[in-house]
Amino acid sequence: MSETPSASVKEQGNRSAYDVVVVGAGFAGMYMLYRLRRQGLSARVFEQGGDVGGTWYWNRYPGARCDVESMQYSYSFSDELQQEWNWSERYAPQPEILQYARHVAERFNLRPHIQLNTRVEGAVFDEGTESWRVTTSDGKIVVAKFVVLATGCLSNARVPDIRGLPDFRGSVYHTGHWPHEAVDFTGLRVGVIGTGSSAIQSIPVIARQARELFVFQRTPNFSIPARNAELTAQQRDAFRKIYPEVRRFAREQARNGIYAEPPDRGALDDGDDARRAKYEQRWANGGLTFMLAYNNLILDNAANDTAADFVRGKIAEIVEDSETARLLQPDNHPIGSKRICVDTDYYATFNRPNVTLVDIRADGIEEISPCAVRAGGKDYEIDALVLATGFDAMTGSLAKIDIRGRNGRTLKEKWAEGPKTYLGLMSEGFPNLFIITGPGSPSVLSNMIVSIEQHVDWITDCLAWMRGRRVETIEATKEAEEEWVAHVNEVAQATLYPQANSWYMGANIPGKPRIFMPYIGGVGVYRRICDDIAAKGYVGFAMAAGEQSPRKAVSS
Numbered sequence: 076m077s078e079t080p081s082a083s084v085k086e087q088g089n090r091s092a093y094d095v096v097v098v099g100a101g102f103a104g105m106y107m108l109y110r111l112r113r114q115g116l117s118a119r120v121f122e123q124g125g126d127v128g129g130t131w132y133w134n135r136y137p138g139a140r141c142d143v144e145s146m147q148y149s150y151s152f153s154d155e156l157q158q159e160w161n162w163s164e165r166y167a168p169q170p171e172i173l174q175y176a177r178h179v180a181e182r183f184n185l186r187p188h189i190q191l192n193t194r195v196e197g198a199v200f201d202e203g204t205e206s207w208r209v210t211t212s213d214g215k216i217v218v219a220k221f222v223v224l225a226t227g228c229l230s231n232a233r234v235p236d237i238r239g240l241p242d243f244r245g246s247v248y249h250t251g252h253w254p255h256e257a258v259d260f261t262g263l264r265v266g267v268i269g270t271g272s273s274a275i276q277s278i279p280v281i282a283r284q285a286r287e288l289f290v291f292q293r294t295p296n297f298s299i300p301a302r303n304a305e306l307t308a309q310q311r312d313a314f315r316k317i318y319p320e321v322r323r324f325a326r327e328q329a330r331n332g333i334y335a336e337p338p339d340r341g342a343l344d345d346g347d348d349a350r351r352a353k354y355e356q357r358w359a360n361g362g363l364t365f366m367l368a369y370n371n372l373i374l375d376n377a378a379n380d381t382a383a384d385f386v387r388g389k390i391a392e393i394v395e396d397s398e399t400a401r402l403l404q405p406d407n408h409p410i411g412s413k414r415i416c417v418d419t420d421y422y423a424t425f426n427r428p429n430v431t432l433v434d435i436r437a438d439g440i441e442e443i444s445p446c447a448v449r450a451g452g453k454d455y456e457i458d459a460l461v462l463a464t465g466f467d468a469m470t471g472s473l474a475k476i477d478i479r480g481r482n483g484r485t486l487k488e489k490w491a492e493g494p495k496t497y498l499g500l501m502s503e504g505f506p507n508l509f510i511i512t513g514p515g516s517p518s519v520l521s522n523m524i525v526s527i528e529q530h531v532d533w534i535t536d537c538l539a540w541m542r543g544r545r546v547e548t549i550e551a552t553k554e555a556e557e558e559w560v561a562h563v564n565e566v567a568q569a570t571l572y573p574q575a576n577s578w579y580m581g582a583n584i585p586g587k588p589r590i591f592m593p594y595i596g597g598v599g600v601y602r603r604i605c606d607d608i609a610a611k612g613y614v615g616f617a618m619a620a621g622e623q624s625p626r627k628a629v630s631s
């Protein structure tokens with residue numbers, strides 16, 4: 076690839092200068108790098124992990140796999156790539172997704188521009204030079220005109236503050252920070268804390284190894300069978316043939332970036348028998364699209380109850396012990412208002428003689444002693460403990476970086492009452508700093524790769540637009556940001572989502588403001604909004620030409 080003069084990297088002592096610094100080499104950071112290089116820009120990606128892959132590098136717990144089908148949870152930017160790559164299963168396991176990420180890094184020659192094992196510790200905007208001064212964990216300083224935060228939405232693993240945890244004598248693992256060497260639970264007594272997606276995927280696998288497994292459940296979750304299976308060559312080929320339509324639908328029409336038959340009516344428009352038949356069919360088909368049985372499941376409590384009752388009924392059918400079944404039936408939030416889980420044999424695992432569900436809803440875990448977890452006044456003796464306790468989602472990994480914009484204000488301070496962005500892409504007062512799938516965009520409510528590609532394409536086009544007009548800085552205006560934040564909130568309030576104490580709401584982190592963070596208007600609607608804003612000359616963004624400040628705005 077040829078490089079323009081601006082692509083030269085300037086090195087001076089421990090300082091170097093690039094057009095763009097990208098933070099993170101997951102699917103977002105890698106595609107961003109690809110597009111920047113194609114534009115002839117110099118870019119450096121810093122990744123704290125020992126390899127590319129982001130979420131798929133860290134989340135290597137037993138049973139980890141994607142909950143979006145792999146033929147769709149994959150890049151669409153290169154037709155050769157999507158035609159060549161052979162996904163082995165309907166939902167690829169983590170090692171295969173990581174292998175795919177590595178393949179992409181090599182196939183598109185990205186590795187020379189990625190620095191692994193390096194954390195970005197700070198990014199300070201210098202108003203004099205209108206550039207970012209980025210400090211990294213290897214003691215280097217990098218100057219860049221632009222910074223792109225591709226830090227991922229679920230990458231800041233949360234270890235709960237449970238009394239006695241540091242004194243536990245056995246091994247402790249967090250699902251989001253799993254060791255690279257194999258972990259063997261054979262013959263061990265294991266405790267799992269948490270019953271979210273990570274726990275629901277790992278529990279059936281751990282149960283097959285462990286001598287005894289205790290699952291400490293604070294809140295039961297709805298889970299739909301994955302119906303995972305090997306993909307045949309014929310299935311892959313058939314899917315590849317319709318890729319243009321699959322990708323178009325996912326980008327433009329789908330709410331969640333997934334190609335699926337869209338619902339044509341509300342749940343109460345069908346009679347009991349027809350509704351049950353529809354749920355049975357979705358249950359048999361498996362996966363996240365269960366929630367697409369009807370078009371009002373996440374809008375109307377009565378409609379939602381029909382789906383929730385159906386799943387509760389399934390739990391009662393599968394789980395033999397009626398008290399365990401009752402405890403596993405979610406009853407404090409609408410189905411789908413927390414991310415629905417997708418499992419293989421989760422509920423049936425509780426029929427195994429070596430698995431015990433411990434209900435900690437009332438008082439939580441009282442204490443962890445050197446060899447036991449105490450709950451409900453009882454000690455459960457264990458040799459190993461798995462924390463499937465989730466993440467400080469969407470904002471956690473951004474808050475860990477010391478980001479300072481205009482007037483030295485930190486992003487953390489600005490977001491103390493909750494994240495504030497324009498389109499989830501930029502935050503006012505932080506010029507030339509882009510966030511990929513940030514709060515205020517569909518991100519975690521969608522097929523992440525669809526949303527990542529949309530953001531990266533939008534940012535790339537924006538940078539080209541700026542260069543074509545000799546615009547040096549872009550930043551969200553306060554007014555546009557306030558309007559967008561209000562809109563994101565308003566759309567969320569029209570749904571059932573805010574009824575759940577979910578990580579979408581920041582509710583899993585003590586002290587975190589309760590704000591519904593992702594944009595729920597749908598990826599197709601959101602894309603049209605972003606495209607329209609760009610087509611109108613980036614309305615809501617202040618642009619400055621030449622030396623400084625938005626006072627010289629060329630467009631706003």
Ligand code: NA7
Nearest residue numbers: 235268269270271272273274293294414463464465466578
């Ligand atoms: P989640 O979905 O945030 O689940 C975390 C689980 O851990 C959840 O069941 C929590 O119960 C439980 N938890 C957290 N802290 C505690 C304490 N202190 N005591 C007991 N139980 C606790 O994280 P996952 O990793 O499973 O999934 C995250 C996303 O990754 C998922 O949505 C997919 O998109 C992929 P709570 O519900 O808070 O009562």
